Amino acid sequence: MVTHAENELMTRVEGDAPLGRLMRDNYWVPFALSENLVADEAPTPVRLFGENYVAFRAPDGRIGFLDELCPHRRASLVLARAEGDGLRCIYHGWKIDVSGSVVEAPTQVVRPERFCAGVPVVHFPVHEEGGIAWVWLGGGVVPPFPDLPFNDEYGLQMVMTISVVPVNWLQGLEGGIDSVHGPILHRSAIEAILRERGNSSDTAGVRATFAAPPRYETEEAPFGLRQASLRRAEDDRTYLRVAHLFLPFVVVVPNGYAGATHVFGFAPVDDTHHLLFFGNFGETPLSLPEVSAARQDLVADPRNFASLEGDRSNSWGQDRELMKNGHWTGFDRSAIDEDAAVQVSMGPIVDRSKENLSSSDVAIAHTRRLILNTIATYEAGQLPPGSVRTPGGVRIPQPFDAVLDAGESWRELEPVS
Ligand code: FES
Numbered sequence: 098m099v100t101h102a103e104n105e106l107m108t109r110v111e112g113d114a115p116l117g118r119l120m121r122d123n124y125w126v127p128f129a130l131s132e133n134l135v136a137d138e139a140p141t142p143v144r145l146f147g148e149n150y151v152a153f154r155a156p157d158g159r160i161g162f163l164d165e166l167c168p169h170r171r172a173s174l175v176l177a178r179a180e181g182d183g184l185r186c187i188y189h190g191w192k193i194d195v196s197g198s199v200v201e202a203p204t205q206v207v208r209p210e211r212f213c214a215g216v217p218v219v220h221f222p223v224h225e226e227g228g229i230a231w232v233w234l235g236g237g238v239v240p241p242f243p244d245l246p247f248n249d250e251y252g253l254q255m256v257m258t259i260s261v262v263p264v265n266w267l268q269g270l271e272g273g274i275d276s277v278h279g280p281i282l283h284r285s286a287i288e289a290i291l292r293e294r295g296n297s298s299d300t301a302g303v304r305a306t307f308a309a310p311p312r313y314e315t316e317e318a319p320f321g322l323r324q325a326s327l328r329r330a331e332d333d334r335t336y337l338r339v340a341h342l343f344l345p346f347v348v349v350v351p352n353g354y355a356g357a358t359h360v361f362g363f364a365p366v367d368d369t370h371h372l373l374f375f376g377n378f379g380e381t382p383l384s385l386p387e388v389s390a391a392r393q394d395l396v397a398d399p400r401n402f403a404s405l406e407g408d409r410s411n412s413w414g415q416d417r418e419l420m421k422n423g424h425w426t427g428f429d430r431s432a433i434d435e436d437a438a439v440q441v442s443m444g445p446i447v448d449r450s451k452e453n454l455s456s457s458d459v460a461i462a463h464t465r466r467l468i469l470n471t472i473a474t475y476e477a478g479q480l481p482p483g484s485v486r487t488p489g490g491v492r493i494p495q496p497f498d499a500v501l502d503a504g505e506s507w508r509e510l511e512p513v514s
């Protein structure tokens with residue numbers, strides 16, 4: 098049971114909120130798809146933790162990440178001209194380069210070079226990995242990037258989307274670790290994939306998730322949480338899937354298809370919005386239509402893949418005719434729309450004190466406990482799980498699925514490091 102005060106602690110991220118501070122001080126934050134940051138194109142507005150920024154790519158590939166407002170007299174640099182390695186403010190023509198220095202201030206006639214060198218510019222370091230651009234907002238020495246299973250060094254293919262979802266970040270995260278909703282909420286999308294791929298061995302895992310509801314077990318790890326779902330299979334054996342939550346932004350899930358692992362990322366835009374990163378990686382990952390866009394005739398917006406239309410007054414575009422014709426949800430564009438619809442329907446920050454959790458919610462309850470404990474111990478001076486400030490760095494193992502023999506334990510199957 099979550100109290101109102103606990104709900105506030107786990108959800109508020111703006112300003113001095115303890116969780117927002119913890120997140121900014123200990124983790125790289127995903128903020129854009131690499132492919133959406135293109136040199137010489139319009140700068141990208143970014144909002145994180147209730148603050149506005151602007152990002153852009155220089156022709157040499159580097160990414161600039163600046164406070165949105167010009168250091169001169171605070172015009173928005175979202176309006177700026179992209180000029181080679183920097184942005185030129187359209188108001189008075191100051192230019193700020195990709196490293197966060199004012200390099201031209203045409204309005205300053207007295208000793209302009211010295212003047213430029215003395216103007217502070219709020220800017221932050223960016224790192225690209227796995228097709229995603231991540232920013233370090235924590236200040237001080239820039240920490241190493243964690244060893245994620247989809248880091249570029251592993252040479253895997255990545256298919257990734259970004260969406261802006263108008264609800265608090267924790268509703269997104271809880272959707273990402275809520276494995277039980279997959280074959281229910283997304284049943285029409287999954288059935289479509291199964292129809293296409295047939296009963297081949299690479300769909301065995303998905304078919305098993307349809308066959309029976311799982312039992313869940315969870316275990317804390319140095320990086321966050323491991324979640325095992327266990328389903329009874331033939332001959333007293335157990336079908337196992339282990340997903341990993343890398344606190345606080347990333348969930349990796351074995352999806353039961355050959356050659357692909359799902360990734361979810363959640364970045365707080367402010368208290369009532371988050372960025373959702375959703376995709377998959379592997380040697381032969383599913384294509385975008387396969388992974389998410391059920392209707393291939395629709396072209397997704399590369400900067401906002403979710404395409405809910407409307408609001409509560411039109412049930413966010415739900416199509417009842419589709420449902421009469423057999424579709425489970427009436428949202429047939431993508432599984433992401435289905436996730437977004439149910440999350441938005443809860444309201445911007447769901448009141449968790451009014452829920453009634455069932456046995457399928459083991460991982461949800463454990464994650465909440467972990468977040469609350471982490472906030473408390475961080476306030477008392479301890480690093481949180483998976484902090485990139487951890488000496489020696491952070492590694493997130495691959496999630497996996499397997500068939501266990503009777504009596505075999507999933508906890509020994511993979512070392513946690
Ligand atoms: S406000 Fe940007 S140059 Fe003046």
Ligand SMILES: [Fe+2]
Nearest residue numbers: 272279283436
């Ligand atoms: Fe979902």
